[in-house]
Amino acid sequence: MFRYGVGMARTQGSHSDITGPRIRKAALGLFARHGYAAVSMRQIAGEVGVQAGALYNYTPDKQSLLYRLMQDHMQDLLTAYDDLTRFDDPQDALRQFVGFHIRFHLQRPDEVFIAYMELRNLTPENFAEIETLRRRYEDSLEGILQLGHETGQFAVTDTKIATLAVIAMLNGVITWYRSGGRLSLDEVEQVYWGMVRKAVAA
Amino acid sequence: MFRYGVGMARTQGSHSDITGPRIRKAALGLFARHGYAAVSMRQIAGEVGVQAGALYNYTPDKQSLLYRLMQDHMQDLLTAYDDLTRFDDPQDALRQFVGFHIRFHLQRPDEVFIAYMELRNLTPENFAEIETLRRRYEDSLEGILQLGHETGQFAVTDTKIATLAVIAMLNGVITWYRSGGRLSLDEVEQVYWGMVRKAVAA
DNA sequence: ACCGTATCTGAACATTTGTTCAGATAGAAG
DNA sequence: CTTCTATCTGAACAAATGTTCAGATACGGT
Structure with a gap:
């Protein structure tokens, strides 16, 4: 029937x-x-x-679905970072950045993974949009390094490269960190902060 | 006709x-x-x-084609690294590693990209094979950091994390470096070596 | 109870996918 | 020249792809 x-x-x-x-x-x-x-x-x-x-x-289509995910993520990131009350001292600001970056990204492993790995599947226009947002975030780190360079607290010969190097290093954490693993979030943050601090130290 | x-x-x-x-x-x-x-x-x-x-x-199929590419790359990497005459001093060995890693990877951007991005498209068996090779490479860096830690030349609280952090930082170079750009290979190597050296310094 | 609309189904579509294979030609060997 | 084999074509296959749409049902307001 x-x-x-x-x-x-x-x-x-x-x-x-x-x-x-x-x-x-x-x-x-x-x-x-x-x-x-x-x-x-x-x-x-x-x-x-x-x-x-x-x-x-x-x-409207599969592509827009991907774009939406990336856009939401990048906007969340920028909003969260903008909401922080900044430190004037470059060293303090850098430590804040490291802590923020690690914690924010470890809470969103999937978003971070996509925002990095699927860029090539965006249309040129969508790609440009996402890159603009990413650039804004990276620029804020570069600003910190730049300021520290001027005050003589940091020894970074090339702030652009230093920015990318620091971010690459921090991003590495999401490839291996598993909550409930050997190290706590605080410990991870401390270890990475120690390395970043020394890497840019004068 | x-x-x-x-x-x-x-x-x-x-x-x-x-x-x-x-x-x-x-x-x-x-x-x-x-x-x-x-x-x-x-x-x-x-x-x-x-x-x-x-x-x-x-x-035999598309999957094997991908696997072959990754396997060839990892084996080239290990062979090239094994062919180096090593330094006894951890500091010298680390500098050698940084230089080797940057130069080797910048000459093979496509292979590096694939070996990192397409791991999830391997069958579990193929994935395990590639991971073994990658692990062997990373272990050689960890050995250097470990030795430097024992001699007191390096201050790395966690050699495992330090290894991953250094490699992540170095790998970042292939996302932005373009030959004929602002910096020469030697300059790039020097900048990164400076950051790595300080990051693990005692 | 009724109506308009938001939400979903089920089927259909033209393409594209990885893969197989019989048959055809080129190169190598004798 | 003849024979054997390595190498490629062209066609075919079932399955899967993104997307569209008419129609059916549930929801919300009146």
Whole structure:
């Protein structure tokens, strides 16, 4: 027997305020684990418990879904960093940056992974947007190094390279850190701060 | 008019010693630029000037092609490093490591990119193989830091973390360095060596 | 109770995917 | 020249891809 239209419609409890975030969360995890190109819209839909077509109520296409994730992440990062009350002393400001960076990024391993690994899957326009945001964040670190260089507290021959080197080093932490592991967050922060401090020290 | 069999066979000058490397080189470049999952066998074949079916004379499948590229790279790396005559003094050994790492990796940006970004596209067995090789390389750096720690020349509270931090910092160089840019290879090496030296200094 | 709309299904679409293989030609060896 | 084999073509395959859409159901307001 065929009951016409059974299950072919809006489902119980469905609401865009619920489904939207769930889709982005599922996409986030899958993109981080398998990579953007290796994940299909049907996989994402499956994780949400919905058909693939339903995703297009929440994103115009797959590419925009990726872009949205990156954009949200970068904006969260900038907002959180802007909310800090800064220190005037370069040394204090640098320590604050290191601590903030490590803690913020360790709380969002998937976002960080995607924002770094999937840049090449963005359209040129979307890529430019994300790069602008990233640049703004890196510039704030460079500003600290620059100031410390001028006051003679830091010995960095090239602040641009030093900035990238410090960030690369800090980002490395997310490749190995697992909460509940050998070291606590405080210990990790202290170890990295020790290395950064000495690396730029005069 | 249909001439039976025109162009449907072995092509002039075709030789496995030529085509094999060309396939790997094309795959290397495409994987690095667009990512393993986003590159099709037909794209690779097209770059070589051959039909997709011909690739299967040189690799059992796409996955093995990726694995081969990573394996070759890691083995080149280990062989090149093993060929160095080592220094006894930890400071000298560390400087040698920094210089070697930067120069070796800057000469092979595509290989490095792939070896780092496409690990998740390997089968578990292939992944384990590559990880073993990578571990062997990292262990040699940790050995240097460990020795320097024992002699009191280095102040690294955690040699494991220090190893990963140093490598992450050095790897960062390939994300921005372009030959013919503002800095020469020697200058880049000096800048990074300065930061690494100070970062682990007692 | 009714109506408008938000939300989802199920099916369909044109492409593209990795892979296989019979057959055809070129090169190497005798 | 003949024979054997290495190398490639061209076509084919099933499966998977991103995306669209008519229609069906649930929700929210009146």
